[in-house]
Amino acid sequence: MSAPALLIDRLTKVFADPAGAAVVAVDDVTLAVAAGEFVSLLGPSGCGKTTLLRIVAGFETPTAGEVVIAGERVTELPPNRRDTAMVFQSYALFPHLDVFENVAFGLRVRGVAAPSLGARVAEALALVGLTGLERRSPDQLSGGQQQRVALARAVVTRPRLLLLDEPLSNLDAKLREQMRVELRRIQRELGITAVYVTHDQVEAMTLADRIVVMNRGRVQQVAPPAELYARPATPFVAEFVGKVNLLEGRVTVADGDRWRVALAGLEAVVPARGPVPPDGRVGVVVRPETVHLRRDGPLRGVVRRTTYLGSQVEYEVEVGDLRLQAIGQSPLEEGIFAEGERVGVTIGFDVAHVVPLDGVG
Amino acid sequence: MIAHGAAPGHPARPRGAWRRLAADPAVLAAALAIQVLLLVFIVWPLVRVVVVSLTPGGLWSTAAYAEQLRSWYIQRAVVNSLLVGVLTAGVSVVLGFAYAYTLVRTAVPLRRLLHLLAILPIVSPPFVSSIAIILLFGRGGIITSGVLGLQDFNIYGFKGLLLAQVMTFAPVAYLILRGVLEGIDPTLEDAALNLGAGRLTVFRRVLLPLATPGIASAFLVVFIESLADFGNPLLLAGSAFPILSVQAYLQITGMFNLPAGAALSVLLLAPSIAAFLIYRAIVGRRRYVTITGKPGRSSLKATSPLTTGLLFATTALMAGLVVLFYAVIAAGALARTWGVDNRPSLDALRYVLSVGGETIRDTLTIAVTATPVSGLLGMVVAFLVVRRRFPGRGVLEMTSLLNFALPGTVVGIGYILAFNQRPLLLTGTMLILVACFVFRYVPVGIQSGIAVLRQIDPAIEEAAQNLGASSALTFRRVTLPLVRPAFFSALVFAFVRAMTAISAAVFLVSANWNLMTVQILSEVGSGRYNAAAAYSMVLLAIVVAAIAAIGLLLRRGYSPVQGRFL
16 A cells, blocks of 8 residues: 555644743644545634644644655655645735746746746646636735635645645635535546645535544544534534534443433433443434424424524424424425424434543533 | 716715815815915925025026036035935845844844844934944044054044944834835745745745835935935034035035025935935835735744844844944943043033033923924824815825925925015024924824724714714814824824934024034034033933833834834
């Protein structure tokens, strides 16, 4: 098996904050990224994801650990010799150069000469759909166009790694959606290995082959999007990715691949997960779209809040001592329950997921 | 075709502007009053200088110019002034850039201290470097005759003047270039590194092109200041190295030849105005700013450790020179007779505080009067220019700026020519000094006010008016508090300049109203170096105390970086 495109090996970065105290920004992170893979680093601000990306690019020096790119140890290599093109959050387009020269910059410093230079810049601009804007100055471009120039500038040198630092955060919602699709297309077309930093879980889900969820400098879970959503490893991941009802309970009966869990006032049978913790306490992850409201049902509840969103309705429903979020699909067909209305509730415990509770609160 | 504005109830724009002005008489009155003041105190003196230079003997002719330019000595003065101006600007920009780059783009220690040491010459009278140089390298200098034992070393002339001006104006270049470098997003350097560029390439292809307009501005500002400099050439140029500003002064005060003095000051004015127009063209052009997003984090990796070390050494050396200069002035102030008997004594300080007491009081009175007027006027003009539409708005801004490009010598001569007869008989009064300082230093307040106001959403002021506040009330209760930082830095600037000004003021002092700076020059002229040094220390103490007081008032350190120059 060949070496991974990127190997981050037990990496730690400690900063001194302005007061002089040590802050652990990245805490013993290990991660391997395969060639051609699209990996997203996801987490709240301050979780260390950008620092990790900047260490890979060579802008920060790690306190401990190694960065290995395609089998080559680069931990001490300066940023200009790493061949890891980055798309900056602010794009960092050179304001004194036009679009063509911005894209050509990396080629010129590599000594690529005239005929080949023009062809490769044209190819990169075609890839991002900016053909014809070569002589524009960056400040004559819209935000989306600037974003594309930054992307073309990064990929034109065929770097070993493409690093993206929240590149879509400065675009409006509609443009962001459009650029997501395009980013994925371009990455696939070029077969380039990409590491993408974001705090937006939807962005990570739609773009990445695998998502690395980080919190407080530590990796919480590494998994493909579907698995991350269905089987979060920790309460943090469950709450950060998608909406969730995280119910605290105690395992009463562990029977093979099913556990019986006592929740506040009711009992649920959920899929088992590993050994039962010594004190029996677990969190049960129930996604709102698996909680269904009907006219009648064995479990009775009261609708406490109704938020109409057009294609669906979000409810908050009270069942005994539990308050649950639920989603009603297609209100045109299914109708809408009013606040205060009494309803029957089915909870999808058979597709629920159990997480350990240590570290909560 | 029917314009939108012509529809009923929506009067066309020009008429609307007048109508709005009529509805808001405070704005109209303020705008008119300010235009008149600028006309009287900026344009009129300038006109008088030109007219007097062109009417020797009462008739229109260029004889005064012809006569001066025929003189070999004056020809030399023109060449010398330009040469020193260009060299001072060149050296100051190189040193200032190195200093600014070290403090902004590397993580060297003592950055705060190094910054403060660079500010010190800016808040001092512009000729303290000359006094320090004389104390160090002059005939009784501790280095030349003390350490080296040289008997015939002559610091006067080109090299002494160049050294003095570089020490005086390199800090100005530093402040401008610091602003320039802080305005360039370091992420751009990171991006270039990331794309494979080496450090030298990053500097050459990214940082330097982006900084070029700023570097050019710094060069031109220092060139203008060097040309206008009066104190240093008076003390250090010597008669073998004539300088225009000093020659103009000598024609007026020595020979009482007004047309000749006026002609020489117009010769001085021409290159200054040219430099100023180029400067405006550069600054007025579209400037490179960070395009989008929040300013990124920087790695400071664009400078190698070796380069950082070299830069730090250079910077420390320059800062060390500043320390040496001020230490020798302190030593001079506390010595018995400099170069003869260097034992400590308080005689010089005692002399300054007793004999010079009245001069100190005069200087303070004038500065304290001019400062608030200048600061407030600056904010009002900035407000009118940014927020109101009225006829002559562009002229207003331009006139107030123009005064800054005028060498002090020109302004001083202009004031004595313009205000020596009724109804504007002001020569010999306190008012002429106050007016001179107010209008000379108001452009800085205007510029920093404009810069701040342009960043404040007009909707905030509209909200005040919407809630029923008049224009004047809105200005006082909303605008002024918002521009407070700009206002206070304009106050500091006006005060410092009023305390340390010399080139225009030297023409305007009188038996009744004398200034410390003028007194210092006269002490040096009489060879009383101890007294000159003692005056300088007292002056510096007052200025530093005032800055500290205003800084405390504002609860933040005075940062002259913001809007120091145009």
